Amino acid sequence: MDPLQPGDPAQVGSYRLLGRLGAGGMGQVFFGRSPGGRPVAVKLIRPEHAGNEQFRTRFAREVEAARSVGGFHTAPVVDADPAADPPWMVTAYIPGPSLQEAVVRYGALPPEAIRSLGAGLAEGLAAIHRAGLVHRDLKPANVILASDGPRVIDFGIARALDGAGGVTHTGAVVGTFAYMSPEQVRAEPVGPAGDAFSLGCVLAFAATGHSPFDAGSIAAVVHRVTSEAPDLEGVPADHGLRDLIEACLAKAPAGRPSMGDVLMRLSEPGAGDLPPTVVDMITSKESQSRAALEGSGGHAATEHLEPPPQPQRAPSLIRRRAFLVGGLAAAAAVTVPVVVVLANSGDPGAAGAAPSRSATPKITARAEFATQTEVVVSPPAAVLTYEGSPGDPSVTQMDFSPDGKILACGNGSGDVRLWDVAARRSLGDLEGHDDAVRSVAFSPDGRTLASGGLDGTIRLWDVASRRTTSVLDEHLDYVWTVVFSPDGKTLASAGWDDSVRLWDVATGRTVDVLTTDTSAFGTAFSPDGEIIASSDDATVRLWDASTGRPVAVFPEEADTVDDIAFSPDGRTLAGASGDEVVLWDVGTRRVIGTLFGHTDSVTSVEFSPDGGTLASSSFDTSVRLWDMTFSRPTRVLNGHTDVVLSVEFSPDGGTLASGSGDLTVRLWDVRQ
Structure with missing residues (x-):
């Protein structure tokens, strides 16, 4: 049982609420006390359902049906008010x-x-x-x-x-x-x-x-x-x-x-x-449960009956710039229940032919359900600490070398730091950018490192000599993301000049420009290298990597999609959209899942090498590990004291790195 959070009601009907039990696809569940002192479980229906009159009618019918269920091995319904705002239902509380x-x-x-x-x-x-x-x-x-x-x-x-x-x-x-x-x-x-x-x-x-x-x-x-x-x-x-x-x-x-x-x-x-x-x-x-009942003393509380005003979010572009040049001193993360909503994959529609994924089983229904109980995991296996103090430029995107021995980290000072992963020590900084380094990426052979900065340039570094080999400067605004193709011959970069540029790594020349409607934030190659995905304000696109022609446009999201990642089998694309993680089926270009749980904007998403886990980071200072079968608990990694800007799996999948505005990189053992 978790304590009530600010904004939680203290009473529902005649039942005093004493703690949180969890959440489901339809609502939140609280531990409560009946007027006669008995323990109860109180379910409050989610607002998106409560506003639907058809749902209220169905809910009322099902409450009446559930009241008729007897037997020794169910939790009986003892009270309900389908007409309340929001509707609620009370069952006997079963301790265990x-x-x-x-x-x-x-x-x-x-x-x-x-x-x-x-x-x-x-x-x-x-x-x-x-x-x-x-x-x-x-x-x-x-x-x-x-x-x-x-x-x-x-x-x-x-x-x-x-x-x-x-x-x-x-x-x-x-x-x-x-x-x-x-x-x-x-x-x-x-x-x-x-x-x-x-x-x-x-x-x-x-x-x-x-x-x-x-x-x-x-x-x-x-x-x-x-x-x-x-x-x-x-x-x-x-x-x-x-x-x-x-x-x-x-x-x-x-x-x-x-x-x-x-x-x-x-x-x-x-x-x-x-x-x-x-x-x-x-x-x-x-x-x-006995302690909670005895501690309540039988007096209904009156505080927190109305949710407190929610703080207004800063405009997204201001927030993005802010988290690069200084920490935001975000509040400590609160562990909340997680809901996964799976949506209709539908038919391909008229957006153009999708890449062939004939072996992909298709989901043609809608499902809504809650993940299992969350497991909060701490502390990390190791912490890599930068010099400075909170408020100094943040750690931004990271990448492991293909052999897993080196971790490259961009930062708001304009440098790229290289860490010896095994020794947990710095190998030095790569200096050259005139503004914050937003993105870094190793080539598949590990010999070259690319870095993209807010100075509008991309630098290619020889990893062995630590020297710049090329400066690519054709973007007209911030470079937000850089990523190598699977064969290492092409580099893709997403820029705020409304473009994704494709570069020939050997010559440093632009080979194609993919024009987006607005500033481009994320870009990723499919595992086979045939498709390029890009994201901008609320839009995700697929491009043919060989021709540069658009293949498909995914359904628009309410928030900007800041980061995207392909699953290792290429069938699923994950995107960081507002405080949610959205999952698209690449074959049908439809949303098949939405992962709820973060309490502020998601900054980064990353699949594990085996595709069984998705990691996400957020302004809420937490990192979450989502089981992609949705049959095991979501794991929450707490410990950072400022915004977490990126997550990265090691090549063997045993370690997850998270970089934060608190000037630390935390290495988590995720094999446990």
């Missing part, structure tokens, strides 16, 4: 960790405990189905391990079996892909058999620590769910567990067992208690 928390912290459960868990979940799902509902989002985070057995929670997206009044519409998907049934992924009708499939995924997670359909990208997860056999390595073959889980994971709904069948197979002798470590977690949650 989620299955996700318990397995992430202490590992897989023993077979006997999994049998007991499965029986309890089957009984809870059977109660839901008897009420005419399908849960539709059963996953480890929606299973609470209590002292008297597991509970199924979160009826926020449950849907009536008869299809009337559901929260979704035709062709829509709601849930978490790694735990969805194939029919749900395909936006087909979903019945109780869909929950049986999710139950099989959850039990496999309890036995192995991961979904049986985990993969390196959303598209790959969808393909595995619909077309491939589950990964059940590590699931015990005895106790009947593997056979039961395999039956639940049948691709065809008719081939899956009913909840009654599951109960018959799991209620036989052999079920057991949870491990002592998990029991201790439950006891701790119980103690925490």
